[in-house]
Amino acid sequence: MPAKRLALRILLISIAVASVLGIIGILADGLRHTALHVWLTSIAISCASLLALAQISAFELPQGRVVSRGGLAITAVTLVVWVAAIWSEPNDDEFWQFAGSLLLFAIASAHACVLWLARLPPRAQVVRAAALACDVLLVVLMLAGLWSEFHDQAAGQFLAILCVIESGLTIAVIAISAAARSTPVAGDISEVCFCVRCGKSLWVAAGDVRCRHCDATFFVELRDVKDLPSAVLR
Numbered sequence: 001m002p003a004k005r006l007a008l009r010i011l012l013i014s015i016a017v018a019s020v021l022g023i024i025g026i027l028a029d030g031l032r033h034t035a036l037h038v039w040l041t042s043i044a045i046s047c048a049s050l051l052a053l054a055q056i057s058a059f060e061l062p063q064g065r066v067v068s069r070g071g072l073a074i075t076a077v078t079l080v081v082w083v084a085a086i087w088s089e090p091n092d093d094e095f096w097q098f099a100g101s102l103l104l105f106a107i108a109s110a111h112a113c114v115l116w117l118a119r120l121p122p123r124a125q126v127v128r129a130a131a132l133a134c135d136v137l138l139v140v141l142m143l144a145g146l147w148s149e150f151h152d153q154a155a156g157q158f159l160a161i162l163c164v165i166e167s168g169l170t171i172a173v174i175a176i177s178a179a180a181r182s183t184p185v186a187g188d189i190s191e192v193c194f195c196v197r198c199g200k201s202l203w204v205a206a207g208d209v210r211c212r213h214c215d216a217t218f219f220v221e222l223r224d225v226k227d228l229p230s231a232v233l234r
Helices: 002-027 033-057 062-088 093-117 122-148 153-182
Strands: 192-194 201-204 207-210 217-220
Touching: 002 033, 033 062, 033 093, 062 093, 093 122, 093 153, 122 153
Parallel strands: none
Antiparallel strands: 192 201, 207 217
């Protein structure tokens, strides 16, 4: 889709600019004030583009439409706020708390989109649900810590434990998805992963398919690339 290609191009261009300025800074023993601001701006654009790629990829997922679209809007606002902060260097705690909150929402929405994009069998859906629940809890606790500051060591330890759990769940989702994609096709392996009518996830073999969500029926046939019409291969 055009928006996804645009985000990818912006990401690649900003990475190239940041890399060139970083190399210049190393060779020149440091960047001057303006060059440093340009370098930080390029990094901010790169990070925003990376988050936008994840959010745009989940636009068509039924369960991710609200979060992906809302997250993309928050990411755009976050980029503007952080670029303004880079160039104006405000000395205001409330401004940085607001900027940090926006960044937290943008990262959390992109993370949720990545989790929804993973292809998981039905028996592993609970892993994704646990990761999403932990993601929400982390956002709540981090916002509380950002605006009120934790003075209790136990609260900080609990937040650190949640971060470890969330990291483990995210890795598990990615590993299960990768294993599902690399599993050889057999009679009981998923060849149809979504309904062509309602778009919700399925996990059934090719052939006659009935969607358990909308009760639609359709037929799926797998063919080799050489057997496909040339119009499909373009």
